[in-house]
Amino acid sequence: MIELLRRVLRSPQGALGLVLVGLILLVVIMGPWIAPYDPESLAPLQRYKPPSALFWLGTDQYGRDILSRLLHGARATVVMAVFATALGTLAGAVIGTISAFLGGRSDEAIMRTVDAVMAIPSLLLALLIVNLLGKSSWNALLAIAIAFTPGMARVTRSVALAVRKQDYVNAAIARGESARFIVWREMLPNVVAPIIVEMTIRVAFAVMLFATLSFLGLGAQPPASEWGLMVAEARRFMHLSPWMILWPSLAVAFVAIGFNLLGDGLRDALNPRT
C-alpha cells in the first residue's frame, strides 16, 4: 500500500491528482464547518453581489452566499457520485466475474447482452431510469449505478478471464469448492486492483453525470446546493451576474479533473509496463 502510494506520487499527474482529491475530501468532510454563512439563509438586500471581502464568491438571486453553498454542496455532489460509482462497480464486478467464471456459451450470452445494454448512452439510460423512479438525488444515484454496471462488467470480465487461468483457481476447482466460493473468495479479491483504477476514473464521469442530471432537473431538487442544480438555477441570471454560474461550473470541473488525474496516476502505478 505504501509502495503503491509512493509510485502514485512519482508521476506528476498522480501526485497532483492525490492532492486535488485530498482537498476535495477535506471539503466534503469539513465543508459545512468552514462555510462562513448558512447556505440557505436568504438575504434580500445582498442579492447578486459580485465577489467581495464579505462574500468571497458573491451571492445568488436570494442573497445566499455562493461559497457557503458550494462547500455544503460538496457532499451532495461528490459523495453521491462516489456511492453511485461504488454501487455500479460492485454490481458490474459480480456480473463480470460470474461471466468469466462460467465461460463458454453463458459467458458469450452475458457479454453480448452487456454490449447491447451499452448501446444505450449512459446519460440516456440514467434519464430513463430517473424518469421511471421519480426525480430525486437517491434515484439519480441508483440510475448512475445501473448505467455504469455494464461497462464495469466488461472491464471486470477481461481481468477475471486472466485470473481464471491461474493455478490457484484450478486448484480450487480440483478441490471441489462451490462456484460461489471460487467467485467470491478466489477470484474477486484478485481482480480488485485494476477495478479500483477504472472506478477512480469513473468517479470523475459520475460527478459529471450526476451534476448533468441535476442540471436537467432530474437529480437533486431545490433548495439543495448540489452544483449541477446551482448551475441550472443560475442560468436565468447569467447576463446579470456571470459568477453565479461560473463558480459551481468550475467546482464540477475541478472535481472531475482531480479524479481523472488520480485515476491515471493509479493506472500508471499499477501497470509495470509504463
Next chain:
Amino acid sequence: MSPAYILKRIVLVGYTLLVVSLIVFAITQILPADAAVMMLGENATTEALSALRAKMGLDASIWAQYGHWLAGVLRGDFGVSMRTGQPVGPVMIEALGRSLLLALFSIVLMLVLALPLGIIAAVRRGRIADLLVSVISYIGVSLPEFVTATLVVLVLADWLQWLPATGYVPLTENPLQGLRHLVLPVLTISVILIAHVSRMVRSELVDVLHTDYVRAARLKGLPKRTVLYKHALRNALLPTITIVALDVGYLLGGVIVVEEIFALPGIGRQLIVAIQSRDLPSIQAGALIMAATYAIASFLADIAYARLDRRIQYD
C-alpha cells in the same frame, strides 16, 4: 474479412436492438403508473379509463403489448404521440437528421484539431508542447457539456456578442444564419471529443514510434517525415477508429444536453420534452433510434477496422 464475419456482426446488431427494445419498453411501459390515468387524470371515471385502455391496447398482457409495439416498430410505425397526437416516427427521424448534422460537424472539427494535437504531443514527447496538450486534454475530458456550454455562451455570445446563444435556423433556409447557430453547440460537443481523441492518438503514436519497424525505417535513413506519416501514423490511427466509434455513445449523450441548452430541435431535445411530458411512445422511439444509431456506428467502425488492418483475421 469473410462474409460470415459481416453476417455475424449484423446478427449482433439485431440482437443489440432486440435487447434495447426490451429494456426501453420495460422501463417506460411496464413499471410506471397507468398510462390511461396519466392521460385522463386522477378523476377520470372507471368506464372512460377502461375504454381508453382498450383503445390503447393496455388491457392486453404485457408480452402482447410488447409484441404489438415491436411489430409496429419493424413496420416503421412507432405509434402516436400522447402529447401532440401526431405519429412519432417521422418527427423523431426528422429530429435525428438535425442531430446527425450536429454530430457530423463535431466529428469533423474533432478530427481537424485532435489529430494534429495528438501527433505534436507524441513527436515532442516530454516537452512543453506535450505538457500543454496534456493539460488541455485533462481539462477537456473533465468538463461536462453543460459547463462547456455555459463557458462558451458566457464568452462568445454574452461577452463578445459574436454568436447567437440559442435557437435554430435550418441550413436550407438561411445557410449563413444556420451555421452561426450551429457554432456554439458544435464547439461544446467537440471539446470532450478533441480532448479524448488527441490523448488516444498521442498514446498510440508513442507506442508505435517505439516499435522495431519504425526504428528500422529510421535506421534505413528515411526522412523523419516519411517515417512519421507513411510508417507510424497509419498504424497509430487504426485504434483511433474504434475510439471514435465508441465516442459516438458519449456524443449522443452529449447531444441531449447540448440541444436542450441551445434550444436545438434535434432528437435529444425531443427526448427531454417527451420525458418531461411522460409521452411514452416518443420516449420509446427516441431511445430506440439513439441506440440504433450507436449500434450501427460501432458496426461500421468494426467493418472499417477489419478492412484497414490486414493483420486481423476474423472468423
